Amino acid sequence: MAEVAYVKASRIFSGNPPVRAVDELSLDVTDGEFLVLVGPSGSGKSTALRMLAGLEDIDEGAIHIGGKDVTNVPPKGRDIAMVFQSYALYPHMTVAENMGFALKLRGVNKADIKQKVLEAAKMLDLEKYLERKPKALSGGQRQRVAMGRAIVREPSVFLMDEPLSNLDAKLRVETRANIAALQARLGTTTIYVTHDQVEAMTMGHRVAVLKDGLLQQCDTPRALYDKPANAFVAGFMGSPAMNLKTVPLTSEGAKLDGIVVPLERKALDKAAGEGLSEVTFGIRPESLALVSSSEQGMDMTVELVEELGADALMHGSVRIGDVPERFVVRVDGRTPPTLGQTVKVAVRDAGEVHLFHPESGYRLTD
Ligand SMILES: Nc1ncnc2c1ncn2[C@@H]1O[C@H](COP(=O)(O)OP(=O)(O)OP(=O)(O)O)[C@@H](O)[C@H]1O
Ligand SMILES: [Mg+2]
Secondary structure (H helix, E strand, O other): OOOEEEEEEEEEEOOOOOEEEEEEEEEEEOOOOEEEEEOOOOOOHHHHHHHHHOOOOOOEEEEEEOOEEOOOOOHHHHOEEEEOOOOOOOOOOOHHHHHHHHHHHOOOOHHHHHHHHHHHHHHHOOHHHOOOOHHHOOHHHHHHHHHHHHHHOOOOEEEEEOOOOOOOHHHHHHHHHHHHHHHHHHOOEEEEEEOOHHHHHHHOOEEEEEEOOEEEEEEOHHHHHHOOOEHHHHHHOOOOOOEEEEEEEOOOEEEEOOEEEEOOHHHHHHHHHOOOOEEEEEEOHHHEEEEOOOOOOEEEEEEEEEEOOOEEEEEEEEEEOOEEEEEEEEEEOOOOOOOOOEEEEEEOOHHHOEEEOOOOOEEOOO
């Protein structure tokens, strides 16, 4: 077990212009932590992971594992085990042989290998399959073998790069819970890459959000959701996404159709200090609510209703200035509005409004 640190670590690929795939990344992962790296395609997640594994050069800065500077240590000397998206099992070996192979290479004796493989197989519910070849396994079972292969090595750090992306939706949900439980039981520091923000939120103790090689924010799932540091994180974390719109400011708040949403004094002062007459206004679908026609609210024309069972998502247009803007509202699943209907929508609680700088995107609200 070990703590891991990126110290202003960069990976720069040559080209014209050069690509700063990972740009001065600084991140401390504590011993036993499950840290998720998340971000859109091309944001540098795999590169960051490969830098930790020693599969990518560190062009600037350093990498520490277990308090030691391993920047120039080859992969073998780093005491890590990596699980990839493609499990890369050896087709001619049985499950047991696949799982024990790294130990065999290390010269561990047969009885010990057998015992370690059996232990891991028990944890992963693979005992029945130990003598099978990979081709006789389902996708989920193969994924577990790949996990088992990493576990038997008893590394101080697990690195996982989208290990669930080859599984169907149901199996993904099951397996992500199993991986999280297994990690908690083993207590091994784990860095887990995904582009799926639901996976990130449900699995990570903390989640680091990357965009264009730059770390945007690293915090607990709850903190990322409640206090995104900028408009990018706000729009990326959460499904359906936060409504983010550019709206004019008044001295009291943000002006939407027919209403002024009152805003905290501090945020208004900050915006005024920056000379802003407009801000990026963010409100999550569950922070908007249908209200009766006599109450204050924005008129919304319902354009789409997605029924999810317990609740429904209502999509519709609200006017901001003269422009119709799309908003999504989470409503009760039993009595959703109908298409084409005009409804009244209000902000549940002004405290749930997020404000961001319209250009730089940084957070203005507390
Ligand atoms: N060997 C390479 N040579 C040049 N550019 C590269 C190389 N590997 C990655 N890149 C670039 O670095 C950036 C980050 O790539 P990376 O694979 O880390 O992204 P990612 O976040 O893992 O994306 P995905 O979700 O699609 O897997 C991309 O712009 C990519 O094109
Ligand atoms: Mg990748």
